[in-house]
Amino acid sequence: MRVTPGMTADNAVYNLQQGRSALDALQEQVSSGSMVNRPSDDPLTTRQLLDLQNQISAGDQYSSNITKGNLLLSVTNTALSGMSDIMQQVKKIAGDMVSGSTDQATVNGAISNLAALKSQLVDLGNTQVGNQYVFAGFKNSPPFDTTLAPVAGIPAPTPPAQPVSTVSGAFSGTSDLLNVEINQGGSKVATTVDGGNLLRGTTPPAVDILSGIDTLIKAIFNNDKAGIAAGITSMKDGAGQVTAAQSDVAGRLIRLSNMQTMIASNQNTLKSIYGDKQNVDYAKAGVELSQQTTAFNAALSTTAKISQLSLLDYMK
Amino acid sequence: MSIINLFDIASSGVTAQRQAMEVTGENIANVNTPGYSRQEVVMENRPVTTSSGFALGSGVAIQTVRRSYDGMLQQQIVDGNSTYQQSLARQSALEQIEPSFNELASDGLGKALDNFFGAWQDLSTNPQGTAERQALLSRSQILTDTFHQVSNSLASVAKSANDNLVGITADVTDNARNLALVNTQIIATQAVGGNPNELLDQRDLLLQKISEKVGITTTLQADGSATVKLKGGEELVSGTKYATLYTSADAAVPSANEIRLSGLGNPPAKAAGDLDISTTVGGTVGGVPNSLGKLGGTLAVRDTIVKDYRDKLDEIASQLVSTVNAQHRAGYGIDGTTGNNFFDPAGTTSATISSASLVAAKIAAGTGSNTGDNLNALKLAAIQNKTDIAFSTGGASFDGFYNSLVSTVGIETQGAQQVTAQGTAFLKQLNTLRSSNSGVSLDEELVNLTKYQRAFQGSAKVISAATDMLDIVMGLVR
Numbered sequence: 001m002r003v004t005p006g007m008t009a010d011n012a013v014y015n016l017q018q019g020r021s022a023l024d025a026l027q028e029q030v031s032s033g034s035m036v037n038r039p040s041d042d043p044l045t046t047r048q049l050l051d052l053q054n055q056i057s058a059g060d061q062y063s064s065n066i067t068k069g070n071l072l073l074s075v076t077n078t079a080l081s082g083m084s085d086i087m088q089q090v091k092k093i094a095g096d097m098v099s100g101s102t103d104q105a106t107v108n109g110a111i112s113n114l115a116a117l118k119s120q121l122v123d124l125g126n127t128q129v130g131n132q133y134v135f136a137g138f139k140n141s142p143p144f145d146t147t148l149a150p151v152a153g154i155p156a157p158t159p160p161a162q163p164v165s166t167v168s169g170a171f172s173g174t175s176d177l178l179n180v181e182i183n184q185g186g187s188k189v190a191t192t193v194d195g196g197n198l199l200r201g202t203t204p205p206a207v208d209i210l211s212g213i214d215t216l217i218k219a220i221f222n223n224d225k226a227g228i229a230a231g232i233t234s235m236k237d238g239a240g241q242v243t244a245a246q247s248d249v250a251g252r253l254i255r256l257s258n259m260q261t262m263i264a265s266n267q268n269t270l271k272s273i274y275g276d277k278q279n280v281d282y283a284k285a286g287v288e289l290s291q292q293t294t295a296f297n298a299a300l301s302t303t304a305k306i307s308q309l310s311l312l313d314y315m316k
Numbered sequence: 317m318s319i320i321n322l323f324d325i326a327s328s329g330v331t332a333q334r335q336a337m338e339v340t341g342e343n344i345a346n347v348n349t350p351g352y353s354r355q356e357v358v359m360e361n362r363p364v365t366t367s368s369g370f371a372l373g374s375g376v377a378i379q380t381v382r383r384s385y386d387g388m389l390q391q392q393i394v395d396g397n398s399t400y401q402q403s404l405a406r407q408s409a410l411e412q413i414e415p416s417f418n419e420l421a422s423d424g425l426g427k428a429l430d431n432f433f434g435a436w437q438d439l440s441t442n443p444q445g446t447a448e449r450q451a452l453l454s455r456s457q458i459l460t461d462t463f464h465q466v467s468n469s470l471a472s473v474a475k476s477a478n479d480n481l482v483g484i485t486a487d488v489t490d491n492a493r494n495l496a497l498v499n500t501q502i503i504a505t506q507a508v509g510g511n512p513n514e515l516l517d518q519r520d521l522l523l524q525k526i527s528e529k530v531g532i533t534t535t536l537q538a539d540g541s542a543t544v545k546l547k548g549g550e551e552l553v554s555g556t557k558y559a560t561l562y563t564s565a566d567a568a569v570p571s572a573n574e575i576r577l578s579g580l581g582n583p584p585a586k587a588a589g590d591l592d593i594s595t596t597v598g599g600t601v602g603g604v605p606n607s608l609g610k611l612g613g614t615l616a617v618r619d620t621i622v623k624d625y626r627d628k629l630d631e632i633a634s635q636l637v638s639t640v641n642a643q644h645r646a647g648y649g650i651d652g653t654t655g656n657n658f659f660d661p662a663g664t665t666s667a668t669i670s671s672a673s674l675v676a677a678k679i680a681a682g683t684g685s686n687t688g689d690n691l692n693a694l695k696l697a698a699i700q701n702k703t704d705i706a707f708s709t710g711g712a713s714f715d716g717f718y719n720s721l722v723s724t725v726g727i728e729t730q731g732a733q734q735v736t737a738q739g740t741a742f743l744k745q746l747n748t749l750r751s752s753n754s755g756v757s758l759d760e761e762l763v764n765l766t767k768y769q770r771a772f773q774g775s776a777k778v779i780s781a782a783t784d785m786l787d788i789v790m791g792l793v794r
Contacts, residue, residue: 176686
């Protein structure tokens with residue numbers, strides 16, 4: 001084939017261009033640290049990387065949901081522990097009074113203690129995190145009424161003596177549970193407890209603890225031993241009800257913690273797959289870069305030499 | 317045979333060698349001229365006489381100055397140019413589009429969608445939270461902004477393609493006019509028996525230039541002129557006449573340029589009834605794809621590539637608006653209202669999608685009027701994982717559909733880059749072959765120069781010898 005200097009020049013330009021663009025691509029990989037810098041670098045890997053990114057960000061979202069659920073459930077758990085303690089005290093006071101008493105001071109003491117404990121239960125029932133009430137279902141207001149109401153069945157005293165009153169504890173929340181999604185496929189965990197059923201026994205056989213306390217107060221006031229005994233039984237059931245709620249919440253907390261661990265390990269796996277596909281192997285890139293540099297140097301050097309050659313240099 | 321004959325022979329040598337040196341000089345001068353084909357002198361000996369009793373030529377004459385030329389190669393270069401320029405136009409447009417879809421390097425629409433549904437998840441954990449509601453509103457604002465931004469960048473690529481058509485068609489017309497002029501000169505030169513080598517080079521170069529812009533079929537006539545037809549059979553240049561290729565804005569909003577071709581003439585006149593050939597230069601001819609040259613590539617960018625991407629984006633926007641709105645209307649805001657749209661139902665394209673300007677209290681997190689209800693927020697958040705959204709390509713999730721769009725952009729960009737790279741290599745090879753055949757080699761010309769110079773010296777020496785001889789003969793008489 002006949003070769004002209006123009007062909008040599010064109011070839012040199014073309015090949016230098018190829019060398020430079022190869023160098024440029026390697027340099028981009030090394031400086032960005034990513035194998036795939038734009039979809040056209042590797043469309044199929046891009047698709048996989050984007051799917052991985054979606055899964056990772058979904059994991060982050062579920063992880064954040066779990067953290068929030070954890071907060072709500074931990075607060076619920078604390079409130080339930082408080083309630084459980086109160087139920088112990090209620091049972092103790094009732095137990096102390098089981099054989100009845102005619103000593104007015106003892107009776108008054110027991111009654112005011114029980115009234116105070118009932119109001120504490122109601123306060124705990126109104127526990128909130130931020131502006132969320134953990135026992136109110138879907139309502140966004142204190143679920144238990146804290147206004148004082150006279151205990152029914154106790155005759156009104158003559159003024160100036162105060163009537164025997166306890167907080168009303170009327171439940172205005174709903175029985176719904178606030179579910180939070182903790183994983184794909186609609187896996188949800190309830191972060192609240194149905195306060196109506198817990199303290200008011202809205203769904204039998206659950207016990208209405210709050211009116212139970214009122215009934216107990218009435219029995220103690222009337223020195224009704226059978227009533228007190230019945231009240232003690234009812235309070236035991238109530239305490240059991242609170243404990244059951246506690247263990248339910250504890251179980252959900254464990255589920256959250258397990259799910260968090262699972263998501264974390266999942267995230268690690270996903271990120272390592274992502275890394276395998278996307279992160280530059282610097283050793284490999286370095287070696288390639290050095291090879292490419294050598295080749296490019298050689299191309300530059302030969303181009304410089306060849307393009308100088310001309311018969312003109314040898315003719316007089 | 318007399319001494320005078322010697323003068324004749326030698327002077328024919330001097331003349332021929334001098335002319336050969338002229339041709340060599342012309343070659344050297346045009347070593348870097350695009351489209352120039354090297355020329356060779358073909359010498360022949362002059363008629364033989366037998367005046368001395370034996371046959372001897374009467375000197376040398378230049379039979380012709382031959383142009384080194386391969387018509388087949390020229391045709392391949394013309395076709396190669398058309399394909400190469402078409403993919404180059406697509407590549408450069410796709411490379412402008414690609415960054416808008418580059419989720420790998422920056423957060424784009426995919427991330428905005430993720431964040432939008434994430435905000436619904438956040439709201440589901442605290443359905444009455446003001447902060448969560450505000451966050452959701454700003455996430456949806458970012459989402460609609462991102463839709464607009466991608467849509468705008470696609471629109472601007474389409475617009476610049478549309479604007480480019482004006483220049484491209486003007487360029488074709490310009491070259492067609494030049495070709496008609498060259499045709500005229502070739503015909504005139506041939507008519508007087510001349511050898512229009514350089515004009516033929518110009519003709520071929522013009523054909524190459526036209527083929528870069530639009531796909532053509534060329535026929536060379538016996539008179540040396542070139543007839544150029546577009547692939548659809550419409551005549552662009554015929555003999556000394558040419559047609560005007562021009563754009564004319566159609567009535568659509570925003571208006572698109574139609575490609576029109578006037579009738580032949582010199583100069584040709586545009587007429588209202590000129591053919592609209594947009595569908596043949598950028599579409600198909602007889603069922604065969606005919607998107608060729610820069611014109612074909614640019615039309616493909618405007619009418620196919622950008623349009624397809626916008627259609628897909630619009631589909632995402634429209635499905636998002638309808639799916640989210642349907643679920644949102646079913647829920648209740650904390651102000652107790654229901655049946656509210658989350659997105660403006662009128663905006664169902666990527667360019668027009670907009671939120672319905674809801675106040676935070678109207679965001680429907682619940683399925684009832686209770687303010688702590690999160691059931692609807694959960695359902696809205698779950699839309700992200702629904703894999704049966706009815707897209708034109710079948711049921712898919714929003715993420716899935718968008719991700720495959722990104723990968724489609726990647727595949728098409730990569731494809732255009734590869735075709736362009738192959739086109740570059742192919743053209744380079746063709747040009748190398750052309751150079752090998754027609755290119756000027758300085759070394760060769762220098763050798764030729766020396767060869768002709770020496771021959772010139774030789775012939776001159778013969779004249780000098782003949783002069784001496786004549787002197788001697790004259791001296792005899794004295």
